[in-house]
Amino acid sequence: MPQSSAQVTAAEISRIAGVTRATVSNWRRRHEDFPAPSGGTDSSPLYDLESVRTWLASRGHASAATPSEELRTTLRLRAQSGGSGTPEGLLLLVLAAAGRSPEDLTAATRLPDEDLVAHAQRDAGSVADAVPAADPVRFDTDDATVLRALYACVRDEGGQAALGVLAERELEDSAASGAYRTPAPLADLLARLIPGSPSRVLDPACGSGTLLAAVARRGARELYGQDTLPVQARRSAVSLMLTEPEASVTVRAADSLRADAFPDLLADAVLCNPPYGVRDWGHDELAYDPRWAYGVPARAESELAWVQHALAHLTPGGCAVMLLPPATAGRASGRRVRAELVRSGALRAVIALPAGASVPLHVGxxxxxxxxxxxxxxxxxSVLFVDTAAEGSAGAGLGGTASTGRTRGASRSASVDWPGVTARALGAWQAFTENPDAFEGEPGVAHAVGVVDLLDDVVDLTPARLVRASRAEVDPAKLSAEVDATRRDLVKAAKSLTRAAGHEDWSAAGTAAREWRTATASDLARGGALALLRTVPEGARGRVDGGSEAQSAARAVLTGSDISRGSAPTGDPAELRGDTAPVIAAGDVLVRAVAGxxxxxxxxxxxxxAGALLGPHVHLFRPDPKRLDAWFLAGFLGAEENIAGASTGSTVLTVSPGRLRVPLLPLEEQRRYGEAFRHVHALRAEARRATALAEETARLLAGGLTGGQLLPSREAAEVRGQGGDSPH
Structure with missing residues (x-):
């Protein structure tokens, strides 16, 4: 059967085979039948992909690359060779392929190149009306390798996985493009802030459709989106049609402020994460636009233009939830518009998020x-103000839900205590909406401020300033008791940390580090020493061992964030939608799928x-206890060098589980290593708990002293005055 091929580097061969670069170099030297270079240079040769695959198969090396990695590689090679297929055509092909049976998709991958191209062209053309401003679909035989990989990816991993790989080729989540995906926990919070069950929802800056997907999970059935970037609009349309087949999806590509695609639409709700700090948003040509019912936004206030655009698209009584930068609440240039929003009753709440909740990560x-x-x-x-920054910042919360601390530089969304942030925000909002006049709030966290009190010379709507003004309402006796209880817990945690740090279960290896004979996780899985399980996205056709028909009864989903911060499973089963997720058992080894x-x-x-569902960004290794010790396996799989060697990508490093390597040791020796790794895990957990308790104790003490509920000790001051304590 004739098939088009491509050229690959030695590094790509190592990824395909699941071996190191050094192993590929050894193959070239030791095996005369190893394919000769078909291009490139002496220092950087290229090899024919199909010849390499044939040689690997003859040696019993099955591909260690996942279908999505295969698609990613073929797309890059296609770009180098100048394939003619349009990006819109490939997006359409994903949508069409997702509706095919696994047998149909397998049959398509086996077609000769010319037949495959004609088949793909018919598939993509059948859904051509779904993507905004799509060019006519056109493939040729140079695209056959990509088409074959795309069909296989949709069959084995689902349409969303293939869609994500395609989007990487056109759009990088970076400052260069100015486009960022709203984190799933944040999208869920924004959707849950909308009261009731809206049916018709608009996102005028929809990006990849995350917010519309979140509100669709809550019952919305008419989804309208618009985005300035055509690739984002196309990606959003296809993604929503894949994940929400029962919803009516309409997405357009254009600038919502300058060229509103839905001028007559009145929606039940608007969700939006608009672009920030845009000067050229159309201030001059839109000066007399009827949308500015609350005042013409200043040139520096593009965010307030988006706010009024959202309000103009609501039915009377409809709700809009916007994610905005903190400067919008206090800039002098926006004072008049803010005042009118408050005076008219249009603004109902402002909720401050911790830094790291979304890009830009250093800003709350x-x-x-x-x-x-x-x-x-x-x-x-009145208007509700909530400050979740203290609740959601790194180190907030105690016990199992505490986060590990801020990452270097900017905070990251994964370190945010999303269950705590969500509980604070939704709890205050729901109590306020039930009875605004009787809302008592929580000192330092949530406070309802009267409209008259807000309409001063600056109309500063910053939550931290307004909720802290209510701290004097705290009962001194109650705060003192809380400080004492937290301080006692801190002392206990410090003693536990000391014991964990004092444990010695290792010794020096001698003059040189020990060398290992290793095998990849793929090799161990083929040999039956472990099983590698994963969550299969909705639309994927393959079966997953360990899945459960009763997965809706599981209490939570274990996420990558839970692993990084050492918490119990905190994910929402509703986030999985129709995904097939294995049920976790005690003794399973769980590895984050995204490094960093x-x-x-x-x-x-x-x-x-045990009993929780496996999240979509976690790999599950189920070892045979007669052959592998679980803690030994977890220690080596999670090692920094091992993760680095098995990760691919630039902006986001994705761990390829089959490429992770494990030393081949007798079970008794594995158990000795496993016990040492168990102590390392305990040390990390105790350090995390002690850090969280220390931060909480310091926060309570500082707040009590500055709020007037706590008084400094006179005896301690007298001792310091006599020189009893060092000032340092």
Whole structure:
């Protein structure tokens, strides 16, 4: 059967085979039948891909690359060779392929090149109306390798996996493009802030469709999106059609402020994470636009233009939830518009998020909740302000839910305590909406401020300033008791940390480090020493061992963030939608699928984890206890050098589980290593708990002293005055 091929580097051969670069070099020297270079240079040769695959198969080396990695590689090679298929055509092909049976997809991969191209062209053309501004679909035989890999990826991993790889080729989540994906926990929070069950929802800066997907999971059935970048609009349309087949999806590609694609649309709700700090948003040509019912936004206030755009698209009483930078709440140039939003009752709440909740990661963003005023509706006398920054920052929370601490430089979304942030924000918002006049709030966290009190010379709507003004309401006796209890817990945690740090279960290896004979996880899986399980996205056709038909009864989903911060499973089963997720058992080894950040990369599932569902960004290794010790396996799989060697990508490093390497040791020796790794895990857990308790104790003490509830000790001051304590 004739098939088109491509050229690959030695590094790509190592990834395909699941071996090191050094192994590929040895093959070239030792095996005369190893394929000769077909291009490149002497220092950087290229090899024919199909010849390499044939040679590897003759040696019993099955490909260690996942279908999505195969697709990623073929796309890069296609770009080098100048394949003619349009990006829109490949997006359409993903959508069409997702509706095919696994047998149909397998049959397509086996077609000769010319037949495959014609088949793919018909498939993509059948859904051509789904993607905004798509060019006519056109493939040729140079695209056959990509088409074959795409069909295989959709068959084995689902349409979303293939869609994500395609989007990488056109759009990098970076400052260069200015486009960023809203983190899933944040998207879920924004969707849950909308009261009731809206049916018709608009996102005028929809990006990849994350916010619309979140609100669709809550029952919305008419989804409207618009985005300036055509690739984002196309990606959003296909993604939503894949994940929400029962919803009506309409996405357009254009600038919402300058060229509103839905001028007559009145939605039940608007969700939006608009671009920030844009000067050229159309201030001059839109000066007399009817959307500016609350005042013409200043040139520096593009965010307030988006706010009014959202309000203009709401039915009376409809709700808008916007993610905005903190400067929007206090810049002098926006004072008049803010004042009118408050005076009219359109602004209902401002919720401050911790740094790291979303890009830009070093800034604590804010959520604005707005409602379009109803003629003759209730008078709105107050606005809710919530500050979740203390709750959600690294180190917040105690016990199992504490995060590990801030990463170097900027905070990261993975370190945010999303369960705590969500509980604070939703709890305050729901209590406020039930009875605004009787809302008591929580000192230092949530406070309802009267409209009259907000309409001063600056109209500063910063939550931290407004909720801290209410700290004097705290009962001194209650705060003192809370400080004492937290301090006692800190002392206990410090003693436990001392014991963990004092444990010695290792010795020096001698004059040189020990060398290992290793095998890849793929090799061990083929030999039956372990099983590698994963969560299969909705639409993927393959079966997953360990999945459960009763997975909806599981109490939570274990996420990569849970592993990094050492928490119990915190994910929401609703996030999995139709995904097939294995149920975790005690003794399973769990490894984060995305490298980077602080905290552990791997851990062994305990009784708390058992019964939870495996999250989509976690790899599960189920070892045979007669051949592999679980803690030994977790220690080596999560090692820094091992993770680095098995990771691919530039902006995001994705761990290829089959490429992780494990030393080949007798079981008794494995157990000795496993016990040492168990102590390392305990040390990390005790350090995390002690750090969280120290931060909480310091926060309570500082707040009590500055708020007037706690008084410094006179005896301690007298001792310092007599020179009893060093000032340092």
């Amino acid at each position: 963003l804010q959520v604005w909740v707005l409602r379009r005023p109803e003629p003759g509706g209730p008078e709105r006398k 950040g602080e905290g552990a990369m791997a851990r062994v599932a305990d009784e708390v984890d």
